[in-house]
Amino acid sequence: MNQERKEIIIKEIKYWKQTRLLPEQYCNFLLTLYSGGEEDHIKVEEESRSIMNVKSMLTFFFVQFLLLFIVVVIYFTDFPFLLQMAFGLLCGFLILKIAKKTRNQLPQLAYLYFLMVAIILLLLLSQMVEQILPGHRIAMFFVVLLNCLAWLFIGFKMGLKSFLIGGIVGIALSVTFFAF
Template sequence: MDERRKQLIIQEIKYWQKNKLLPDHYCLFLLHLYSGDGNRLVKNKRRSGIVLSILAFVWMIAISYFVINFTRFSIPMQIIVFSIILFSLYISSYYFRTEKPLLTNLLAGLASIFLIGGGILLLNQWGKGQDWLLFFLVISCFVWLLSGVIYRISYLFFCGLIGLALIYGWAIYSEVSTITLLVFQLYWLPFALIFILLSLWLGSRFSMSGSIFLTGLFLLFGPEIESLYLSHIDVGVIQFWLFSKIFVLALMLIFTRKRWLPFIPL
């Protein structure tokens, strides 16, 4: 291939990368291929494989040591070891975000699970109460939201939103023990409408719009889900509200499908 044609192809690939027409790792691979850096690409892959193997071994050793010897550590040592493992997972996930997106998803998911599991383990070990647990769960959900945006992982962002919704339901549980389901709707429907309208307004401009839209749909059924745990609300009333919402929602989704389908990860 002549040099002029090669340069035109390289410029086109850079245009694809700049305008997000192809994933970054595909563009990098094509750039390496057409710029004559094939040997360097192979070396980089081998180097990444070695680094990955070393990191995987270190993670296994560190997590196993943390779990086995957890109760023997002092409180400062528990915090230090927990933080080192957690940040190493997040940093490694960020390091592989362009070359190995599947690995990035795996590491970010593992870090998020370790954050919740390890944090709850620490709180139980220290004898903290429900208020501390709620506060920690809220912080963890915001970490998931931030991770989803940074790593462009929609399921992490969605889990963060759903986690906050579940915490909200838990927080208001004692406040709704005597009210009717009709009044109960006021605790959930305004938030559901805000999320749905916000996702439609953001559209394809924000990569997490689909997660916001799906969270809004989940919030629509928040009253019915939580009512299942309230003994004073009749099951027949719950079923009436549930099927009515499903019917109306199905009609709305059908007639507005051109508006929301483009940014929903189906």
């Protein structure tokens, strides 16, 4: 078989393996078959994948820590209001940056991070309304409603079902609670 043709087939099999169109064992078998028994590329890919798994797990725990940190700072400390908002925004932007970097390798995890940022934004905005206008139900209703509309927009624009569902449920619940 032509060498150029083999390389095209090997690239295609690697793509199948990466996108999980075929089980990993089948892809490894086909790669070994078409590469003439050279298994070096398989071992290198497995090593890089294990490093990526450890890195993604550490990133996941770091993001969870940031979320916990924001909740603790907002609800359980006596920090000044502006400092709480600054911590929340800083952590939110950091999680957003991590989500954008993670989107290509692990899209499901990136969508979870995007969802966390949306929840952090809702938490910060509701805390801001409660600080500026304490006990004002109409202002809180509009903040929650605008946030849910933003979730709907993001869900339609990016094709994220979780944002669509969250926006619809949030609007329904906020209208229901405001009506009663």
